[in-house]
Amino acid sequence: MLKGIHPILSPDLLKILAEMGHGDEIVFGDSNFPAASHAQRLVRADGHRITALLEAVLPLFPLDYAVDFTAVLMQYRGDREPSVWNRYREILSAWPDGDKTFLTIPKPEFYERAGKAYCVVATSESEGFANLILRKGVVR
Numbered sequence: 001m002l003k004g005i006h007p008i009l010s011p012d013l014l015k016i017l018a019e020m021g022h023g024d025e026i027v028f029g030d031s032n033f034p035a036a037s038h039a040q041r042l043v044r045a046d047g048h049r050i051t052a053l054l055e056a057v058l059p060l061f062p063l064d065y066a067v068d069f070t071a072v073l074m075q076y077r078g079d080r081e082p083s084v085w086n087r088y089r090e091i092l093s094a095w096p097d098g099d100k101t102f103l104t105i106p107k108p109e110f111y112e113r114a115g116k117a118y119c120v121v122a123t124s125e126s127e128g129f130a131n132l133i134l135r136k137g138v139v140r
Contacts, residue, residue: 006056013043016119017060020136024118025072028053028132030125038111039120050125050132051084054091063095064137069103072133074110082129097137 005014020026028050029035036042045053063070070092076082085102092098105113113133114120 009056022138024136025133027114027117027120030130033131035120035122038114041119043121045123051087058095062137063097064135065097070098070100072103074131075104075106076129084127084130
């Protein structure tokens with residue numbers, strides 16, 4: 001047991017976060033995301049929403065200062081963006097380099113990028129188009 005580590009962070013996810021280097025990307029896939037078929041490394045976070053995982057991961061995970069975006073999202077074609085995106089903005093903006101714009105890319109490009117990511121985290125996030133990619137920065 002460790003002190004100061006959020007209890008929803010599994011040993012597998014902690015290992016992945018520690019292994020990642022500057023520029024590596026991690027995908028947090030919603031419950032509809034084809035995580036197993038797109039993952040080089042798959043971590044299951046069943047029962048957890050992406051927002052809760054972000055709140056647990058960000059104290060340990062430096063965001064990349066060297067890019068113009070905070071996160072990558074799958075482009076949404078509806079009239080209004082998914083409501084979870086505003087929550088992502090709130091959570092991410094509290095951290096260094098977390099207040100930049102989001103990069104939104106079409107679904108095929110998102111899937112391609114996810115397939116190249118260091119890890120895909122499969123979550124139980126129920127809101128559609130909640131998939132999110134973060135790029136790791138350096139500890140400063």
